[in-house]
Amino acid sequence: MSDPKAAKAAKAAMKALRLSNNKWSVKYFAIAIGAIMVLFAVYHWSSVIQFHYGRGKSYPTLTRKYSSRMGLRTDRSLLYIIYWAINLILALTNIDLTKLIDVSKRFGWISVANLVLLVFLALKNTPLAPLTATSYEKLRPLHKVAGYTCIFTSVLHGIVYVSAWSKIGHLAGMKEHEIFVGPIAGCAMLIIGFSTITYFMRGYYELFYMLHITMFILIMITVGMHRPKFSTSVVIIVIFTACLWTLDRIIRGAKMLWNFFGNSLTVTALPGNALRVKLSRRMHCSPGSHAFLWVPALRWAESHPFTLLSSDPSEFVIRVYDGFTRDLYKAAQEFPGISLRCSIDGAYGQIPNFKVFEKVVLVAGGSGASFTFAIALDLIEASNKAVKSIDFIWVVRHRESLEWFAQELNQLQSHPEVNLIIHVTGQTDLSGTSSSTSPNSSSEKVSAKDHVILTESSPAILTSDPEKGAEQQPTGNVSSSVKGILPGRPNIDNLIAAAAAGSARLDDRIIVGACGPSRLMSTTRKAVDNELLNDGPSITLYTEEFEW
Ligand SMILES: Cc1cc2nc3c(=O)[nH]c(=O)nc-3n(C[C@H](O)[C@H](O)[C@H](O)COP(=O)(O)OP(=O)(O)OC[C@H]3O[C@@H](n4cnc5c(N)ncnc54)[C@H](O)[C@@H]3O)c2cc1C
Incomplete structure (x- = not known):
């Protein structure tokens, strides 16, 4: 009969080795992804230098042909392949693949690593904007891919874990509070995943957005509860991720607050289902930037992105759709010249010079x-x-x-x-x-509801001058x-x-x-x-x- 103390010590050593290998995989994930970001920054700044100081040299024909054959979007596919290769290599390296528990735990760690990445890629105030001239909206496809990878690896984590436990007859352990919160996080991830189906996202954007935020908060809480010990580091990674997200929200909130004081908008209805919105305060931004417009009297919980036609005064031209824009259109029609308190979060966008x-x-x-x-x-x-x-x-x-x-x-x-x-x-x-x-x-x-608006609209510009009330000006x-x-x-x-x-x-x-x-x-x-x-x-x- 073997010594139970020695067996216990061997098990503890095995666990410690597994933990250190898993931490290794997350560390190298961060290094690999960080290196890609640095490469992008170097590429961007060397292109800027080449652009300004490389005059006289014609653009190399070979490069032109090469980039053309590759297609302007192929670079992104290449990036995805490299990213998935990193995931795969780190999921399968430094691990005993015959032990299902080890495999499942590794998928869990890879999933958490992707969670940090996807939150980083979703930040509106991202450091990547000044470093790589890539604004948050251009990072959205990468955020999506990181999100799907996170969901996929967490589902694998759950499936392999359950099959490993069912093999050793330990499924009753699922009832433990720490374990039980894992599937809750997994379900929340799946809900987010399904809600990104284009039909749902475009058709019910506000619902999609609310789901996204609430499920994300649920995921952060449940993943933290799933691995609450600071010694395992998962909870530290979760806290770090939550801090990133909260900081971004604080910056956005501060911008909103700053732009709220003394700010109001006047709306002018235009023919062809559109609006012109003029704000009383100006913005400091480069042309082509966009900002999130918040009009609490119409929709206090929503802000919508619009491109600034001009920044002094801040002006938008808005196409009328179904939700917020329809309410704005109605306000312009029912109360011509109305002034509404508003604010903006922005400006965003990395527009080339x-x-x-x-x-x-x-x-x-x-x-x-x-x-x-x-x-x-x-x-x-x-x-x-x-x-x-x-x-x-x-x-x-x-x-x-x-x-x-x-x-x-x-x-x-x-x-x-x-x-x-x-x-x-x-x-x-x-x-x-x-x-x-x-x-x-x-x-x-x-x-579909646009006919409601159109039956009332006229191909004339409504005055935005409060003095003139409901009087309509003929278009020029x-x-x-x-x-x-x-x-x-x-x-x-x-x-x-x-x-x-x-x-x-x-x-x-x-x-x-x-x-x-x-x-x-x-x-x-x-x-x-x-x-x-x-x-x-x-x-x-x-x-x-x-x-x-
Ligand atoms: C960077 C950017 C700049 C934009 N600039 C302009 C502009 O200058 N002029 C203009 O007319 N439109 C612009 N839009 C589109 C504008 O944001 C949407 O048409 C508007 O938010 C629709 O709101 P709604 O509630 O009236 O429409 P809904 O009927 O609820 O939705 C109509 C469409 O707008 C999308 N949408 C709804 N809310 C949002 C949101 N908060 N963020 C992103 N998409 C949303 C939906 O997915 C749907 O496809 C811009 C969008 C982006 C992403």
Whole structure:
């Protein structure tokens, strides 16, 4: 018979070894992911240096062809493969794979490591923004992938654990309080996972968001309770993660509070189911940035992201959908000139400096033009810039949508550097008489309830002047003054090829900035991709999308 003391000591040593191996896997996970982030930062800053000091050297043809063949989105897939390889290697290294308990525990640790990563990638005020010029919204796909990996590994952790315990007949141990909270965390993760189905997320965004936050808090509490001993370090990792998240929330709250005092908005209803919102306070931000608008009188628990058309005063052009935007539209209609207390959390977005490029091509669809107008107006007002010409391409479904940016259109039209290309896709009559206000035919997603609004709306701009009350101002009918409006969709391929061909020198640099529906964005990406196959000037692409 073996010595029970020695057996106990051997078991303790085995446990200690397993714990140290598991800690090793998390440590190397952090090192590997940290190294990738450092590589991105180095790549970004070396590109910036190369851009500013590498003049005269033409963009290497080989690199152009290589990046084109790879496709602009392939880099992300490569990143995912590296990330999953790191997960797999660390899940299977320094472990006795014949012991199910060890395997299951390792999956648990890998899951916790991914939990830290996914929270880090979700921070709005992320250190990656200044370091890698990547704003939080560009990190969202990575956050999602880290989230799915976290869910997958935690489910594996649970399944392998249960099968290991059932083998040794120890399933009754599941009733222990510490163990029991594990499956609760797993269920909360699964709920988050299922709620990210596009249909649910886009259709019930507010519900999705509330679920996300409550389930996340539940996960943090239950994972902490699952492994509460400080000696095992899991609870320390959980506390660290919770601190990261809370700090981000505190910063966001502080921004909201700072922008709340003395701030109010006035809303102007525009034809074609849109609004123009003007805030009384200005913002310090670069053009093209966005901010989260909070109007407590309408929806106290919600804030929504909108791109700043201008920052002094802060102004947004908003397309009306079903929830918050519909309430804002109703307020504008029922109480013209109404002033509502509001605040904003922002600004966010790492927008490239368009001023350092010789040629700028801006492509927008519908209300995505908030982004391109903000960039274009800033460029024409700037004195210190390399920009020689701007191609401004705007695609709208209805001619009346041109009224959304009437003043800005006139400014651009009269500027010699700007080549205005406007396409109206939803109607063939380009005489200036608007033919349709049907929300259902809009190129952008419109809610089923929109008819409620539209039956009340008129193709006139409601005054935002409180003195004038409900009086309505006729529109300036900008569409008749804008020259060269074209029917149908633009050929983005041709337009980008023409911009590249029109460059005076091979070392001229072109930037394409695009914002709008995802199909327009993918067409633009492909067009840039195709153009990169030809010998010609270097092209930088920056896209913004309004849907997560
Ligand atoms: C970075 C960014 C900038 C944007 N800029 C503009 C802009 O300048 N002008 C403009 O008209 N729209 C813009 N949008 C879109 C705008 O945020 C949504 O249309 C708005 O939040 C819809 O709110 P709702 O409650 O009225 O709509 P709902 O009918 O509830 O939803 C309509 C759509 O908006 C999405 N959505 C709803 N709430 C949010 C939210 N809080 N965050 C993100 N998406 C949400 C939903 O998934 C759904 O697909 C931007 C979005 C993003 C992400």
